[in-house]
Amino acid sequence: QVQLVESGGGLVQAGGSLRLSCAASGRSFSSYAMGWFRQAPGKEREFVAGIDRIGRSTYYADSVKGRFTIFRDNAKNTVVLQMNSLKLEDTAVYYCAAERYGSGTKDAKYDSWGQGTQVTVSS
Numbered sequence: 792q793v794q795l796v797e798s799g800g801g802l803v804q805a806g807g808s809l810r811l812s813c814a815a816s817g818r819s820f821s822s823y824a825m826g827w828f829r830q831a832p833g834k835e836r837e838f839v840a841g842i843d844r845i846g847r848s849t850y851y852a853d854s855v856k857g858r859f860t861i862f863r864d865n866a867k868n869t870v871v872l873q874m875n876s877l878k879l880e881d882t883a884v885y886y887c888a889a890e891r892y893g894s895g896t897k898d899a900k901y902d903s904w905g906q907g908t909q910v911t912v913s914s
Contacts, residue, residue, distance in 0.1 A: 792903045793817045795887045800908030803877055807912075811872040813887030813905060820868040821845065824893035826901055827861060827872045829883035829910075838897035839885070840872060850896050854880075877912045884909050 794816035803809050813825070826841035840861040841850040849861050858877075863870040870887065885908050888901035 793820065793823055793889050793891075795889060795903055795905035797885065797887045797905045797908040800885060800910045802911045802913060805877060805879055805912055805914055807877050808873070808875045809877065809910060811874065811885055811887075811908060811910070813870045813872075815868045815870070815889065817868070819891075821865040823889040823891050823903075824895035824899055825861075825863060825870040826888045826890075826895060826897075826899065827870075828886045828888055828901075829881075830886070830907075831880075831883040834883075836886070841895035841897060841899065842870065843895040844892075848895060852897070874910070877910075879912050879914060882910060882912045 796814045799811040827839040830836040842861045846863045860873040887905040889903040890899045890901045893899040
């Protein structure tokens with residue numbers, strides 16, 4: 792498994808932007824599909840965005856399409872979630888996840904998870 796560490800969360804006003812980063816350990820980062828999930832208080836964890844192993848295909852939840860962008864840099868073992876036009880309902884703990892030889896879709900069997908980073912959107 793790969794070790795994942797998220798960063799970049801914080802407090803932002805509605806309409807603002809944040810960039811989340813996920814740093815992965817190991818030498819086989821390019822063999823992992825990557826995803827971002829989030830969990831708000833009292834709600835189930837939900838898929839936000841995913842990307843395939845080479846960054847060619849990306850996938851988004853309907854709620855974030857057009858506002859969030861996922862991309863990766865395999866040379867730096869990093870996947871990034873750029874979040875624009877943030878809404879109050881985007882408040883959640885955001886998790887980075889990985890699946891070796893996976894697809895990056897919401898149904899992929901992600902088996903490595905980071906500890907999460909808090910994103911809070913205020914009015």
